[in-house]
Amino acid sequence: MTRKTILNDHHRALGARMVDFGGWDMPIHYGSQIEEHHQVRRDAGMFDVSHMNIVDVDGPGSRAFLRRLLANSIDKLKQPGRALYSCMLNPRGGVIDDLIVYFLGGDAYRLVANAATRDKDMAWIGDQITDFDVRVRQRPELSIIAVQGPNARERVLGLLGDAAVQASELGRFAAAELPGTPFGEVFIARTGYTGEDGFEVVASESGAVALWDALLRAGVKPVGLGARDTLRLEAGMNLYGQDMDEDTSPYEAALGWTVSLDEGRDFIGREVVEAHHRDGAPRRMIGLLMEDKGVLRRGQAVRTAGGDGEILSGTFSPTLGKAIAFARVPAGDLSGGVSVDIRGRDVPVRVVKFPFVRDGKPA
């Protein structure tokens, strides 16, 4: 059975082409994916991401539990409102999911994880509770609207009334609960998945509908999951299930920076990823840029001196006007050049650092 967010009718009324995304009926675009992409890079766009899985964790054992559950260190979150990006690993060091954890204050944390992995995440988290004195609650009654782009913050702040002052003071990757907004109580975070500045706003269903309508009136355009994917890839951000999975360690997915090997913290998967950190992982993820015409796509073979790899995420970058991709290849020297098999043609590509695009411009 396909699930719908509270904004489903709004998407249809706005002319969205709907697709199944991890069991959810979601907008892929509202006319032109490329225009929506540019809208976010140049002005402000909004995404309904209410399908994502919000999980609140609290109780006296919550910090100890998250120190065990997550590969990044929850101990970095000292101030309420701070956020951390982390992988949740299996004992083989493979990635069960990636998520953002927010420190709400006291012993309360909020995780925002992927939609398509909801059931396995909840089963895994439930299994790890064992003796920890924690309470884990999904919050399906909450919706999320991400507003992203150089003008996104200004547009949102203009709608928040007296709460705007507090929201305007949020630093990057910080969040706050705002009780008295015109949209009821909202949780607002200066985070996102586009490489642009902006907010992700968590609200009740009625609050989210009112916020969506108000943003539309303020000139913020709706953006579908299609542009969300090209935006995140340009920004060098991984997509779970595509760029990493349960058989990939963070060090094979360019996510080593999210692993905290802090002294004495026994997190799940530590042994394996610590070995990858120490000895190097057998494979690595690289960024590719193609000067030739054409589009790099998932599954295409990538040829290197050290052996073949494959494209994980590939697309046409609307900002660069060229194809970009993440690929996983055997560890080793790439100075001999890298090429991609595109429909039987061996096309040379450049290995480049990512993000591919920063602050709306080629990085």
Next chain:
Amino acid sequence: MSEIPGDLRFMKSHEWARIEGDGKVTIGISDHAQGLLGDLVYVELPQVGDSVEAGNACAVVESVKAASDVYAPVSGTVTAVNTALADKPETINEDAYGEGWLFVVEASDPDQFNDLLGPDDYADLIEEDDL
């Protein structure tokens, strides 16, 4: 959904063909197909002088979402290709049945045109597609 011009014939794989006054056949992809593909970013066309065979892949259209083969509706020799698409592939999104044409062939067996779907049959086909 835009109106389907009455003089076009279609393949189930969403190519259209039109017999021009001089007997040549202009070929493109349908408005429905461009809608399914989304924003087009790259078009690979045959060369003038190439022979194409009905039912065989002879061009590629690529959108952000997918690469899709274009099949020749009729056999013949390519006499013109729409070179303007190299810089503006989005023309296909904007005007699939007009400025977004792909190539023209001199048909070797004009009767093949009659094997294609008429506008009404094609409209029925894509209606089923949407369900």
